[in-house]
Amino acid sequence: MPVLVEMGWGGQVQTPEEILWTDISRRVDLMQGVTITRGASDELSEIQPGTATLTLDNADGALTPGNPSSPFAPYVRRNAPIRISQAVMPVQSGAAPYPVSMLGDTFDDGVVDLVLWPASYGGVTEVDGRARIPLVPGSSASYQSARTWVLAGSQIAVKVAKLPAANGSSAAAARFMVNATTSGTRAGFTYNALTGTLRCVSEVGFSDGAGVTLTYSSIDHLWLRLREASGVLRWETSPDGWDWTARRTLATPAWVATGQVVVDLPASRTGGTADYVEWDLLGAQVRPRFYGMVNEWPVQWEGLLSSVYISATDLFKRLNRQPPLRSMLGMEVLTRDTTTGRFSFPAAYFPLAEPVESAAAGSVVGAGIGALASTQVGSGGALVFGEDGVPETGETAPTFTPASATAGRYLVGDLGPQMAADATTWAINVQVWIKTSTAGRAILGLSDPLRTSQLVLSLNGSGVLTVESTQDGTALVVGTSSSGNLADGAWHHVVYDGSGKRVYVDGASVSGTLLATSSPDLRTIYVGGYRSARLFSGQIAHLSLHLANGPVGSVYAVTSDARTGFSGESSDWRVERLARYAGLDSVTVLGNTFDPIASQGPAGTSIVARLQEVETTESGKLYAERDYYGLAYQSRDLRYNPSADAETFAIAYADVEPGIQLADDDQKLCNQVEASRPNGATQIVTDAPSVAEFGAYEQQLNVLKTSDAAVTDAASWLVFRYADPDPELREVPIEAATMPEFLDILDADISSYFTVYDLPAQSSALEMRVTVEGYTETIKEQSHLIQFRTSASARDSIWILDDPDYSVLGSTTRLAY
Structure with missing residues (x-):
């Protein structure tokens, strides 16, 4: 059965839809084979990045990095996309036709x-x-x-x-x-x-x-x-x-x-x-085995013969390389999608989270965007960076403390010629967080060099949000919203939608007469005042400017919920949100049980760490797809009560390769769990009979649940399953290429079931159903050996009233979690 190895020369692994693949299968050394490792070692371990290793013929030097005569130059380089598949050829049987x-x-x-x-x-x-x-x-x-x-x-x-x-x-x-x-x-x-x-x-x-x-x-x-x-x-x-x-x-x-x-x-x-x-x-039927990127191209020689022994890693390599995330609030600003039929992008984003000694603030996106420099007006007053910012973000914000409305410090910057040109074509949208107890001040303003076009967001004498604008150099026209008093000493999220002529406060649209329609050639930005007057007193954070081709304020308004880290959203939504932060378009969600999850709001942790927090909290499974650049997230209920109909295949013990073992040890034994959640109680769940028989096997469980009862459920689920684990098959090696069920075996993936039947008489059972946790496969000429790493499927069974299989007292009366 041919192995199909293809390279995406010049492509980006994260954009498979744009890759023109080149078949290099004939270069693969099938004597040594292609080895792919995927999944986890067992159901209690984290799923590891998938890897592939293979040796390629380089007699013509085409795979030598830096070789200008290579037909693939200059794209023989690290991180080149690679995909590996098994092409299963049909076997003719029976009589014609x-x-x-x-x-x-x-x-x-x-x-x-x-x-x-x-x-x-x-x-x-x-x-x-x-x-x-x-x-x-x-x-x-x-x-x-x-x-x-x-x-x-x-x-x-x-x-x-x-x-x-x-x-x-x-x-x-x-x-x-x-x-x-x-x-x-x-x-x-x-x-x-x-x-x-x-x-x-x-x-x-x-x-x-x-x-x-x-x-x-x-x-x-x-x-x-x-x-x-x-x-x-x-x-x-x-x-x-x-x-x-x-x-x-x-x-x-x-x-x-x-x-x-x-x-x-x-x-x-x-x-x-x-x-x-x-x-x-x-006539081939293709089964994808690996999608990722090549780590290196080490060329080695034996005399005049040359080969390249490469290793590759799936998308978790790219995810692990990403810098620590900003807060969820910051990531929403950077990645928030727009509604269907609209196009928008952040043209400038000033987190305003610089350290205390700073005298300027920079944009983390946008070309040619100048820094916001601390600028003195009159005498006195202060502007101090690095103070406490929006709660639960882990990010700081500057505090503006003017001596008066016309004396103190504020920020002034040049948005650059590109921003000015874009603002002529696209509608400008603004979102910003403010905290003040002083009314009658300007939050921010934008203008062109001649001040023909101006746009100002301010609070009037009653603390009500206003939008002031002009497009022809005449006096600013004031549009007053119905926001109520925002000068109340609390943090507020403000969005101005330049296309829809609307404002949103704390996630909700507020009415009012807003006359601003377009703001061409805007280039100078003032933050914490406007043109040396109406100096803001309080804090401003997370200022961003977005250009769009239509109303998108309602989309940006959702960022208000990031203040609480979206606490209470279901775990599948959280995984999809985090995937967006990582630049992934979508996640394949499998299963139905997705509990509320607590905030992961503060900045500083990696995308992989956050994803794994969700995975652990929900007893789910998160892994890279093997056919494209994407994630799959499985809920725990996907494994409940596996049935024969859900099996990927069944195999006789006689058809299994040597090396199968029946394990019965304390590797997974757990009879006492100390569980906790952020800002919640610490609780202990114990299985007393197990402790009496085996002694205490303790485990710490820190989960992002939203209630103490949910923490108890998670801890109980762990103890119920592992207080006295039954014997199990932990590895099942199969030479798949010789099996009539070759295609079915290749379809088996993480959380798939299969049964090994006709076990030896010395076994504790004549057949055992197992769940795939991972595998290592080696593909050679006419050989496809898969070493499945498995767990006992029965461990995930739950109680069903009056069911002959799942209501057996003392055996399958485990309550669902």
Whole structure:
């Protein structure tokens, strides 16, 4: 079974949708094999970053970093994206007619298989593991099978290895077709080299006026598949042979359901210069094994032979490299998504969290944004950085203490020419946190150099938020909101939406007449006053300017909830929020039980540490996907009461490789837990019978629960499961390539179940169901050895009233958590 190793030269691992993959599978040393490690050692351990190691042939120097003659230069470098898959080829069995899914060819032996392709013509060959079909002017060629296949209820896929160019011809095409018995009646894909289009066709008389035409993408259409199921014929494409997108669907034509078909790969051109098309891995079913980045390219020599032994790590490498997070409030400012149909971005963000000795504040985003310099007006007054900021953020803020409204210090800065130009095109939005007991002062202001355009956020004499603006150099027009008195000595979050002409205070929209519509050419910014007057008395923090193409104030208003670290939101939402902070677009959430989680508001911890806090708090599982740059988060209930229907596969003990063991020790024993939560009680949960029999096995449990009762539940769940663990299989080695259930075995991932049955008579049970916690696999020529690390599935069973399996007194009466 071929291993498929692809490099994303020049791409970024975090943007797989933009990577043009290069197949380097023929360079892989399959004598040493490809080794991949994934998951955790057991269910109580943290899941580790996934890794892959493999040796590549470098005889031509193409994989030597810095080699300018390499066809991959200059992209042979650290952190290059890599993905590894297993291409499982079909096995033909039974008697004709065969399902077309049994037709498979790797094209690796250098000889056209005349049993599979007896009707081939036109000089087709196999070159470098690919089927090559020439496009010679004035003639045609094809790989063509015998008429022994059936498409109904089946499928056939192929990988595009190389497509032809137009080369001066008036017509040049390559096709992947399934032909009916009637000439010209067929279905499949046609690539037009002149237009660069891929057409999904169901032809009669060699024509289909309703065909679906796509602009060919070498990324999205790398794999093509024709599939029939339940009366529907589907044309599908895939970037990796695993994740398919339907490009056309059609009620199954009658000839598909009634006749035997030919698989045809024809190509032709009318003129110009000869060229060819290449196909690969026809009929393969792909199973992704690893997605990550190469850590290094160490070149080594033995005489004149050269090889590269590389290691790669999944997305946790990138996550672990990220700097400590800002507070959740700060991260919301930087990453808050906008509503559908809107586009916005932070053009400047001044956290104002500089240390006490600072005399200026800087923006952490934006090009050409100048620092906010402490500026004296009149005499007296003070501006001190590094004082207590917005509560629960762990970040400081400056305190403005003017001697009067016209004497003291405030901040002045130059937003730069780019910001000024952008503000002419985009609407400006402002969000800021304030704390004051003094009304009648300006929070901040912006203006162009000539003060033709001005925008000021201020508090009037009653402490009510106002927006003052002009776009033509005339006097400022004051718009008064209905915010109520904000000069009350408390922190308030203020958002000004320049497009919607609205303001939001502490997350809620407040009404008022706001006349500001646009603010072109804004460049100078004043913070803590405006133009040497109305100096602010109090604190200002987390000032950000956002440019947008429509109303987005309601989106930024949500940042108000970050003051409490979003305490009480469900754990799945928290994981998705943290993933956004890490630059991940989405998280695959599995399961249904997601409890409220406490604040993780303060700055200073890493993204991985925060994710693992959630994982531990909820007894869930968090890991990197193995087919793309993404996270998966499983709730604990995904493992409740595993049934035979949920099993990925079952395997006889006789089919397991040597090395399986039945473990019964105190490695996981836990009968006393001291549990706590932030600002909550410390509680102890004990299983007295277990302590009496084995002695105390203590464990500390610190979780981000929102109530003491939830802490007790979490501690009880741990003690219930491990006060007296039953014997279990902790490792199950399987030579998957020899198993009829090869595909099912490859589908097994973290938290999958399988059963080992017909255990030896000396075993405590004749069969045991286990849960996958992780695995190490080694892929070699005709070998795929997977060493599954497992736990006892029964440990996650919970009580169900009157159920024959899950209400057995003293055995399966464990209450759910």
